[in-house]
Amino acid sequence: xxxxxxxxxxxxxxTGLSLLAGFSPLRLIEGAMAQSASDVAKPGSLPDMALGPxxxxxxxxxxxxxxxxxCANFNETVFPKIKSEYIDSGKIRWVFREFPLDIKAAAGSMxxxxxxxxxTGKYFAVIDMLFKQQTDWVSKNTTETLMRIGKQAGLSQxxxxxxxxxxxxxxxxxxxxxxxxxxxxxxxxxxxFINGEMVKGSxxxxxxxxxxxxxxxx
Numbered sequence: 309x310x311x312x313x314x315x316x317x318x319x320x321x322x323t324g325l326s327l328l329a330g331f332s333p334l335r336l337i338e339g340a341m342a343q344s345a346s347d348v349a350k351p352g353s354l355p356d357m358a359l360g361p362x363x364x365x366x367x368x369x370x371x372x373x374x375x376x377x378x379c380a381n382f383n384e385t386v387f388p389k390i391k392s393e394y395i396d397s398g399k400i401r402w403v404f405r406e407f408p409l410d411i412k413a414a415a416g417s418m419x420x421x422x423x424x425x426x427x428t429g430k431y432f433a434v435i436d437m438l439f440k441q442q443t444d445w446v447s448k449n450t451t452e453t454l455m456r457i458g459k460q461a462g463l464s465q466x467x468x469x470x471x472x473x474x475x476x477x478x479x480x481x482x483x484x485x486x487x488x489x490x491x492x493x494x495x496x497x498x499x500x501f502i503n504g505e506m507v508k509g510s511x512x513x514x515x516x517x518x519x520x521x522x523x524x525x526x
Contacts, residue, residue, distance in 0.1 A: 345504025347491055352405070353480035354421070357431045359391070360401035366394075366523045367401045368516075369501040371488055373409040374416035375446050376497045378510045380439040389513045394520055404435065407485055407497055412450055415472055417481055419454055422471035423461040434461060 348369055368390075372379040394400040408414035416438050424431035437457060438445065445453035458468035471477070488494040492501070500507040502519050 345501075348501045348504050350487075352484040352487060354406075354484055355426065356403050356405070357424070357428050358401055358403040359428065359432060360395045361398050362401060364399060364401040366399065366503055366520055367403065368503075368520075369403040369405060371405050371407040371492075371494045371497060371499045373407055373413040373497045374420075374435070374438050375408075375410055375413040375442065377442070379498045380442045382498055382510060383436060383439040386511070386513045386516070390516055393517070399524060400520060404432065405484065405488065406481055407488055407494060407499070408481065409497060412446055414478070414481060415450065415454060416445070418471055418474065418477055419458055419468065421477060422467070422474070423458065423463060430461075 349367070372382075390400075390402070395402050406413075406417040408417055420431055420434040420438065423434050434457075441453070441457070445457070454472070455465060455468050458471070459465070463471070493506070496508060498510065500511065502516075503523055507515075507519075
């Protein structure tokens with residue numbers, strides 16, 4: 309079951325976030341691999357946030373939830389190596405897409421979009437911050453911590469409140485999540501697509517390295 313508009317509308321008010329500690333994770337659709345690389349590449353309701361040139365021979369698309377511990381660990385231990393080795397050198401393009409597993413993850417994704425607007429570098433910086441401070445804002449006072457992060461990034465309190473009540477933004481995140489679940493068959497996080505081929509779960513740098521090198525040779 310995808311997060312519904314009603315659940316979003318009710319829960320993503322600034323006053324409601326602090327009450328969501330026991331919110332159950334989404335039950336997501338199990339399925340097979342994506343139909344094709346073109347399905348993965350289709351533009352969503354929100355513009356893709358990506359690092360690396362659009363002309364790179366390898367594109368890796370990551371679906372992640374900001375409340376996912378495995379995603380945070382990947383961001384901390386594996387992604388920096390991939391960025392240093394392949395993204396910064398222009399060999400691959402890395403696309404990050406939101407797949408919130410609960411209301412708090414959706415709130416974090418909304419805040420990242422509001423802070424960054426269309427600035428990709430700023431977006432990835434905020435995502436990195438949210439992953440690194442995951443314990444603080446997920447397990448403790450979500451509203452207070454997200455407010456602090458928003459202010460550190462230059463938003464006023466009113467701007468953060470407005471962001472977390474932005475129904476249009478919420479609907480776009482939900483629509484993109486629905487497409488990923490129903491068409492691409494994403495059912496857990498992190499899930500990666502390497503030139504359209506699905507790779508599920510925590511994956512080591514060595515495994516990415518092997519796959520990337522094979523594609524670069526072909």
